[in-house]
Amino acid sequence: MSIREEIIQLAQAARRAARVLAKSSAEIKNQALLKMADEIINAAPEILAANTEDLRNAQATGISGAMLDRLTLNDKRIQDMAAGLREVAAFPDPVGEVEHEEVRPNGIRVGRMRVPLGVIGMVYEARPNVTADAAGLCLKSGNAVILRGGSESTASNRAIGAAISAGLRQAGLPAECVQVIGNPDRQAVTELLTLNGLVDCIIPRGGHKFLTWVAETASVPMIQHGEGNCHVYVDDPADLSMAAEIVFNAKVQRPGVCNAMETLLVHAHSALAFLPVILPRLAKAGVEIRGCEQTRALFSPAQAATELDWATEYQDLILAVKVVPDVAAAMEHIARFGTGHSEAIVTSDYLHAERFLQEVDAAAVLVNASTRLVDGGQFGLGAEIGISTQKLHARGPMGIRELTSMKFIVRGTGQIRK
Amino acid sequence: MSIREEIIQLAQAARRAARVLAKSSAEIKNQALLKMADEIINAAPEILAANTEDLRNAQATGISGAMLDRLTLNDKRIQDMAAGLREVAAFPDPVGEVEHEEVRPNGIRVGRMRVPLGVIGMVYEARPNVTADAAGLCLKSGNAVILRGGSESTASNRAIGAAISAGLRQAGLPAECVQVIGNPDRQAVTELLTLNGLVDCIIPRGGHKFLTWVAETASVPMIQHGEGNCHVYVDDPADLSMAAEIVFNAKVQRPGVCNAMETLLVHAHSALAFLPVILPRLAKAGVEIRGCEQTRALFSPAQAATELDWATEYQDLILAVKVVPDVAAAMEHIARFGTGHSEAIVTSDYLHAERFLQEVDAAAVLVNASTRLVDGGQFGLGAEIGISTQKLHARGPMGIRELTSMKFIVRGTGQIRK
Numbered sequence: 001m002s003i004r005e006e007i008i009q010l011a012q013a014a015r016r017a018a019r020v021l022a023k024s025s026a027e028i029k030n031q032a033l034l035k036m037a038d039e040i041i042n043a044a045p046e047i048l049a050a051n052t053e054d055l056r057n058a059q060a061t062g063i064s065g066a067m068l069d070r071l072t073l074n075d076k077r078i079q080d081m082a083a084g085l086r087e088v089a090a091f092p093d094p095v096g097e098v099e100h101e102e103v104r105p106n107g108i109r110v111g112r113m114r115v116p117l118g119v120i121g122m123v124y125e126a127r128p129n130v131t132a133d134a135a136g137l138c139l140k141s142g143n144a145v146i147l148r149g150g151s152e153s154t155a156s157n158r159a160i161g162a163a164i165s166a167g168l169r170q171a172g173l174p175a176e177c178v179q180v181i182g183n184p185d186r187q188a189v190t191e192l193l194t195l196n197g198l199v200d201c202i203i204p205r206g207g208h209k210f211l212t213w214v215a216e217t218a219s220v221p222m223i224q225h226g227e228g229n230c231h232v233y234v235d236d237p238a239d240l241s242m243a244a245e246i247v248f249n250a251k252v253q254r255p256g257v258c259n260a261m262e263t264l265l266v267h268a269h270s271a272l273a274f275l276p277v278i279l280p281r282l283a284k285a286g287v288e289i290r291g292c293e294q295t296r297a298l299f300s301p302a303q304a305a306t307e308l309d310w311a312t313e314y315q316d317l318i319l320a321v322k323v324v325p326d327v328a329a330a331m332e333h334i335a336r337f338g339t340g341h342s343e344a345i346v347t348s349d350y351l352h353a354e355r356f357l358q359e360v361d362a363a364a365v366l367v368n369a370s371t372r373l374v375d376g377g378q379f380g381l382g383a384e385i386g387i388s389t390q391k392l393h394a395r396g397p398m399g400i401r402e403l404t405s406m407k408f409i410v411r412g413t414g415q416i417r418k
Numbered sequence: 419m420s421i422r423e424e425i426i427q428l429a430q431a432a433r434r435a436a437r438v439l440a441k442s443s444a445e446i447k448n449q450a451l452l453k454m455a456d457e458i459i460n461a462a463p464e465i466l467a468a469n470t471e472d473l474r475n476a477q478a479t480g481i482s483g484a485m486l487d488r489l490t491l492n493d494k495r496i497q498d499m500a501a502g503l504r505e506v507a508a509f510p511d512p513v514g515e516v517e518h519e520e521v522r523p524n525g526i527r528v529g530r531m532r533v534p535l536g537v538i539g540m541v542y543e544a545r546p547n548v549t550a551d552a553a554g555l556c557l558k559s560g561n562a563v564i565l566r567g568g569s570e571s572t573a574s575n576r577a578i579g580a581a582i583s584a585g586l587r588q589a590g591l592p593a594e595c596v597q598v599i600g601n602p603d604r605q606a607v608t609e610l611l612t613l614n615g616l617v618d619c620i621i622p623r624g625g626h627k628f629l630t631w632v633a634e635t636a637s638v639p640m641i642q643h644g645e646g647n648c649h650v651y652v653d654d655p656a657d658l659s660m661a662a663e664i665v666f667n668a669k670v671q672r673p674g675v676c677n678a679m680e681t682l683l684v685h686a687h688s689a690l691a692f693l694p695v696i697l698p699r700l701a702k703a704g705v706e707i708r709g710c711e712q713t714r715a716l717f718s719p720a721q722a723a724t725e726l727d728w729a730t731e732y733q734d735l736i737l738a739v740k741v742v743p744d745v746a747a748a749m750e751h752i753a754r755f756g757t758g759h760s761e762a763i764v765t766s767d768y769l770h771a772e773r774f775l776q777e778v779d780a781a782a783v784l785v786n787a788s789t790r791l792v793d794g795g796q797f798g799l800g801a802e803i804g805i806s807t808q809k810l811h812a813r814g815p816m817g818i819r820e821l822t823s824m825k826f827i828v829r830g831t832g833q834i835r836k
Contacts (some may be wrong), residue, residue: 019753023777096776102798108787110797115779117809120695200809221639221810242832249834337439341654359441361533369526369830371784378835379528379826390647391535391618391823392639393811405809408776408797412787414660416667 009199010179014119017176018144020098022116026093028171033089033136036167036320037082043163046080048396050159070127071153081132088136091382095142101139106415112406116142118200121192122396125206128156135164135178137385139362141403144177151184158182193218205386210364226389228258228341229313230371233330235347236269243346249370252285259374261343263320265330271323275299287317294323310337325353331359342371342388363389363396425609428564428597429616432537435594436562440534444511446589451507451554454585455500461581462496471719476570488545489571499550508552509800512819524833530824534560536618539610543624546574553582553596555803562595569602576600611636623804628792644807646676646759647731648789651748653765654687658830661764662696665787668704674733677760677792681728681738683748689741693717703792705735712741725780745770749777758807760789781807781814
């Protein structure tokens with residue numbers, strides 16, 4: 001059997017499972033999630049043995065320390081996977097909800113019913129815990145899912161997949177509701193990304209290079225997870241001690257993620273009091289500062305920022321800093337260099353706050369809060385399957401509800417078109 | 419300047435206009451819509467002259483009578499375009515609405531604000547009135563639009579576009595909010611469909627061949643307008659006189675459109691009383707019947723239906739008819755051959771109705787109503803820009819609201835990520 005045939009068979013089985021799943025009650029789905037959690041705990045020895053195999057192979061090919069850490073499972077991480085599934089079981093089930101029901105003049109009742117997307121293809125790198133997390137979110141939203149992690153985590157993902165299948169069967173659901181592609185050949189991913197008609201949606205997660213490759217390869221509709229070149233703009237007037245906490249948090253709390261701040265913009269009136277306080281504090285925390293001329297005049301250790309710095313998502317302890325004349329210039333800079341992820345203003349001016357909220361074009365726009373808060377858990381979506389930077393379908397953190405679609409339902413009593 | 423450069427310049431101008439439009443009030447946009455309507459009426463002589471030129475060229479290349487009819491403008495059609503724009507001005511403006519605002523435990527208020535998509539590329543065939551209709555819907559929803567109709571309507575579309583530009587300028591909006599691609603070269607469309615980053619969404623309208631070509635060519639996210647292989651299933655028990663009206667309407671009222679019925683499914687218990695009544699009535703209205711064996715036993719003029727008939731969207735006065743043992747078999751047939759457009763059941767059984775509504779996977783699922791009612795106007799969306807058969811973003815008739823996206827807005831008082 002060719003790789004293409006193998007993936008087509010998988011996808012056909014997923015479609016059959018999706019039809020069963022779409023009409024399964026929340027009760028059944030929740031039972032399956034709890035059984036999946038139990039089975040992951042039961043299979044901990046097998047999962048850890050598989051993970052040891054993956055780690056041994058990875059070390060042989062010489063991958064980096066950070067990658068090895070992401071790949072590593074231990075008892076705590078296995079407990080966390082199970083806990084994640086139990087949490088998802090406790091969330092409300094959005095499938096079947098009807099919104100905006102309206103009676104039309106001819107008497108038909110038109111509503112929109114929330115339904116699963118169908119079959120989701122999830123492709124990701126490294127972390128094997130994504131296998132369990134994504135399986136849980138897709139199952140809860142009534143979708144069958146085909147999972148394909150990085151080739152370096154093949155054995156771990158297979159072992160987790162086997163535990164999930166066992167849980168599904170115990171709850172009376174088809175094991176094909178969640179399938180892990182065991183074939184480490186990259187062609188398997190290419191086939192999955194181009195199975196239009198069999199796969200309804202592709203969700204990728206991973207680094208910039210991987211996401212670009214997926215976007216170029218996929219013909220199935222996909223959710224884009226773009227870069228996060230995020231800004232915090234400190235306005236005038238602004239509470240500068242609040243600004244310091246927000247700026248420090250947005251840069252330092254976890255610099256390697258997409259909602260971390262990459263460029264700090266400061267109103268010229270605030271710069272004099274603010275930059276000499278915040279920049280030494282950031283530098284002390286290990287942040288390298290690259291600033292415009294005005295910034296460097298206020299903080300001499302700063303290197304000169306270039307055009308490229310404004311456009312770069314460092315995902316590291318590096319910060320570009322620019323002094324701007326007003327909120328309009330800040331928004332202009334964001335419109336030019338931002339990637340539409342998360343953009344924040346720190347201000348005490350009501351009109352500036354409202355203008356920023358309305359005019360800045362990004363998945364999330366914040367007033368007086370850290371960009372690091374842009375997250376499914378923080379926003380109350382429960383868990384998140386990713387953060388979308390596209391405008392169609394879902395924008396920003398995506399939870400269970402964002403894995404569904406709305407169909408129109410019409411209840412009539414014999415109405416026809418005149 | 420190459421065609422590619424020409425289209426990129428157009429799109430860059432559209433992006434600038436979109437930023438102005440996104441922050442324009444409903445008042446300004448409505449004023450622009452009314453001015454656009456006035457200018458179309460004022461420019462009627464120029465528009466008709468351009469249309470005469472298009473018709474002359476079209477006749478010279480020998481296009482069909484139906485195509486010529488679609489291409490033809492007259493005073494009535496020009497009045498209708500203007501009336502359409504005035505209607506859109508009267509609709510409520512969804513831009514800026516905030517939904518689901520919630521206070522999180524740390525005190526941030528998280529809401530979702532409805533915002534325009536940005537720049538929409540609308541590509542379509544024949545009918546020049548789409549130029550005005552699409553311009554109106556895109557403008558109202560705050561989007562800049564680049565329009566490209568069929569090459570046979572180039573002169574008409576240019577003339578309509580000029581009138582629209584005049585209206586926009588009178589209202590103080592950039593003329594580039596609505597741009598018509600005047601270049602009849604098909605490469606202009608190809609360029610538009612692949613301007614990722616400059617164009618946010620492609621909406622195609624036209625025949626099957628055109629839509630397939632757009633889907634294969636576009637790399638910009640697009641709204642799929644697929645085929646409508648729609649079914650009506652007459653259940654047992656069912657009000658057979660109601661069924662007759664619905665079936666007749668779904669097939670005959672306008673057979674050439676995507677929400678017309680293509681296959682009639684009938685429960686075996688109802689077939690005996692129903693088919694000998696409805697099939698002669700349909701035949702009398704000019705409908706050619708292609709039936710399964712049981713159908714042909716009850717209506718001898720029917721030809722034998724083949725596998726291909728179940729899968730065909732005739733868009734014509736032809737009907738495939740199949741007798742099925744129960745509602746499950748009907749749904750199975752629909753799952754296999756349906757295209758996910760509009761599916762109806764005629765039934766008096768409560769459980770059958772509910773099951774059909776929940777389990778049938780289509781953009782619109784109807785109980786006791788004609789598939790022909792699946793339409794933006796009938797559903798209360800105002801006008802429609804098309805009917806989506808995809809699951810991501812919008813499904814079914816798309817109105818103004820479906821041309822927008824939701825961004826997260828966060829109002830904080832200094833919150834950071836712990």
